[in-house]
Amino acid sequence: MSGEHTSAPVAARVRRLEERLIEAGVVAQEQLDASLAAMLKGASPVNGARIAARAWTDEGFRERLLTDANAALPEVGLSMAGGIQEQRLKVVENTATTHHVLVCTLCSCYPVGLLGPSPSWYKSEAYRSRVVREPRAVLAEFGLVLPDDTAITVWDSSAESRYMVLPRRPAGTAGYSEPELAALVTREGLIGTAAV
């Protein structure tokens, strides 16, 4: 990217490393291009939103999703095997009295395939350190103020286990179609830092 003066030395270092590895036959340029394209094309919160909308409109799917998400995902054309290695997925459901929120305290584990690339705050020391100690205060910084009697569960992701929040279906959406419902679901809702 031209004009990125502050990152110029590291950019040059990355380029040299790539060139050296391509020359040595360790990686091929086409592989690098394909890997990036696949990630940018396939990984999006649209996937997670579709899952939530289906769960809101199909009680059988909701039950299968909450019981064994890996087995239920193919019903909406998705899987947890799209990345470098397959991960176990657990979907946790928000209710009137319980709220769930995701973190990876050790690093940045996150269901990229269902939510797209993770935001920087998710990978920050501030979020990782604080959300397990004072989730209510952290959620308030996102503008999500929960009643005192709402129980909050924080799910710490790992390399093998990923989580996704099933938000509560918003009031007044009884007549909405599945795609209309999906359009209401945000990435933050699926992480648990927003209501929907």
Add this chain to the structure above:
Amino acid sequence: MSRVNDVGGQTGFGALEIEADEPPFHADWEARVFALNSTLVRNGVYRLDEFRDAVERMAPQQYLAASYYERWLLAIETLLAERGLLGAG
């Protein structure tokens, strides 16, 4: 033994910085580092667990001073050097 990355429950990291409409990568080199890591794992140069370990065994002061994708780059360089794939210069 806990490593520097094990920050859950620690205090002092300050308020959250939430960026609106954040792009997947903030610079082209970050995307290249992402692609390089996936490809090196796919090609069997190292395993994903080894990559994570390489991030987590960075010196604490280096870990905390580096950005997210700078950590990735340092970990890749560490693993390649340990496999004799970095060469001179």
